[in-house]
Amino acid sequence: MLVLANASTAVGSETEELVLRLLVQLLVILVATRVVTVVVRRLGQTDVSGEILAGLLLGPSALGLVFPEISTELFHPSTSTIFVGLAQIGLILLMFQIGMEFEFSEQLGQRKASVVAVSLAGLVLPFVCGYLSAPWFHEQLAAPRPPLLGFRLFFAVSMSITAIPILGRIFMELGLSHTRTAALVIGSAAIDDVVGWLLLGSVSLIVAEQFSFVWAAQRIGLIGVYVIAVFFVVRPLLKQWLARDIARRGGLGLPTIAVVLIVLLCSASLTSYLGVFAIIGGFLIGLALHDDRRFVALWNQRVSPLVMMLLLPVFFAYTGLRTDIGALDGWWGLAVCGLVIVVAFGSKFGGAFLAARAVGESSRDALTIGVCMNTRALMELIVINIGYDMGVVPRDMFTMLVIMALVSTFVATPLIGWLMKGERRQVAAT
Incomplete structure (x- = not known):
C-alpha cells in the first residue's frame, strides 16, 4: 500500500489521487471476484455467490481481520460515495435486464392469481412470525437495547423480504429463466418487494414518529398510477419507436x-x-419491453456484458465489504443466530409452499417456490442497513441477519438447480 500512501507525490492533483485509489480498488475487486467465482462454480454455486463471498473475503471478516491496515488503506473512505453510486447504477441496470429476461405472458398464462397468492402468503406469514418472535430476540441483545417497537417492526420486515436481483441471477445462470416456475417466483417476489419497500418506508416513519396514513395512501395511489402509465402509455410508444429505429439502423445504435x-x-x-x-x-x-425479443437480444449483446462483468461485482463486493461475520459473541450468539435462521426460513418457506399448493402447484414446484422465496441476500442487507442507521437494529443482531441473508443465497442455488434439473437450458459460460 506504499504506492497509495505516496499517491499525492506521484500524481499532480487530489483528483488523480482519488482516481488511483478507485482504480486499485476496482482491480482488486474484479480479480478477487473472478478467482472466487471460479472456485465456487466448482462447488455448484453461481457467480453471484462468488461475488458476495469475494466481498466478504476483502472486508473485515477476512482481510480486515488479518491485515487491518492494508484493508483500511486499500478501501479508503474517500471513495465510498463513488462506490455507492456505481453499485446502485449497476443494480438498476440489472433489474432492467431481469425484467426483460422473464417470459411472463407465455409462462404464466392464466396463473396470475397464483402470483398474488404466493406473494401475499410469502410476505404476511414471515412478517407476523417475525413480529411475534422479536421480543424474545430483543431480550438476547447486548445492552443498551433499542426501543422494542422499532426493533420488532424492522425484524418483521427483514423476515419478509425476497431478493429479486439474486433470484434473477440464479435463474439466468442456471438456464432456468424460461420456466413457468421462474416467472411465477419472480412475479411473486416483485409484488413482495413493492409491498415490502412501502412497508419499509412506513416502518421507518413509524420509528421516526412521522407516520401518516394519508402518506401511505398517497404513495400507493401514485405508484398504481405510474404502473398504469408505464404499461399503457410508455410501453406502446417506446416499443413502436424501438421497432422503427432498429429497423432503420439495422441494429441497436448508440443513440438508441x-x-x-x-x-x-x-x-x-x-x-x-x-x-x-x-x-x-x-x-x-x-x-x-420483455416481449420485444429482438431488442432484448441486441441489448444483451451490446450492453449487458459491461453490467455483468463490472458494475454488478462492484455492487455485490462492496456490500460484502461492510459485513463483519466475526462479530458474534460466543456459542450463545451462534445459537441465537441459528434461531433467527430457523424463523426466517420456516416462515417464508411455509407461507410460499402452502400458498403454492393451495393454488394447484405440484409438491415439487411448491417446494421450489418455497426455496426460491427464501432467497434474501443483499436486498435483506439494504433493509437491515437502514435499521442499523436508524439505531433500531444493533450490531449483534445486524450480524445475525447478515448471516441469515447470505446462508439463504448459498443454500438456494444448489437446491433450485436440483429441484429444476430437468428444465435447464444450456447457457453460455461467463
Missing part, C-alpha cells in the same frame, strides 16, 4: 441505447421519489 437509458433512469428516479426505491423503476421498464 442513450434513449433507453434516459427512460430507464427517469423511471428509477420516479419510483425512488414515490418511496419504493429506484430498482423497481428499472424492473418495470424491463418488464414493459
